[in-house]
Amino acid sequence: MPVRDFVVWAARRSHSRDLLVPRRPKVDPEELDEDSHWELLQQCLTDTALPLEARTARAVLLLFGQHVTRMAALPADALATVDGHTVLILDRTPHPAARTPRPPPHQAHPAGAARRLTAHHIPVRPARTTVLVQLAQDLPPAVLAPMLGLHVITAQQWRRRAARRLDRLP
Known part of the structure; x- marks a missing residue:
């Protein structure tokens, strides 16, 4: 238990x-550099040595910055094959031609999902931070929040961080 809480x-x-015990200042989470981000995403599409569920989780993380708990909550039939292509179905009405691939991804405990991503050399927190900052640069908080399941205040905080990042660029 931190001293302040006690x-x-x-x-x-x-x-x-x-007694007055000052709060520890928050440190901004680390980000990936742009090249590393795109290299990791490219591996999702091309590295067939990685299990399909790891490639899918990595892609969702690197494209949408989704929290591991949301990825672990995806149903097994969210990953399907449509016209010979593997697709991720995120809405409630799947495509009529969709069928679940073999083996289907399994629902997992978030901690286990995070460990599996880390085992496949996916830096979860820096990857998520990178994506959220990038999305916040392009989207207003009112759009970003419902799109990613964030509270609007959280989306505003990401927008402010994105603005600080833009201020630091040459």
Whole structure:
């Protein structure tokens, strides 16, 4: 338990007097450089040595910045084959010609999904940060929030971070 939390807890229960413990400043999460981001995405499309579910999870992460918990919640039939192409179906009405590939991806616990992505050399947090900053540069928070399932305040925070990043560019 961080010291600040303990001091606040103790003061609220009259175990100590009120003390001021400053908050630790937030550190912006690390991002991937643009070349690394596109190289990882290219591997999703071409590296058949990676399991299909790892390639799919990696693509969803690198394209949409989705949190691992959302990827783990995707149903097994979200990955299907349509006209000989593997597709990810994210809406509730699948294409009539869609059929689930063999073997289908399985639903997984988010921690396990994160470990599997990391085992396949996918830096989850930096990848997600990179994508969210890129999307926030191009989309207003009112569009970004519902598109990615974010709270509008969270989308505004990503937009501010994207603006700070643009200010630092030469």
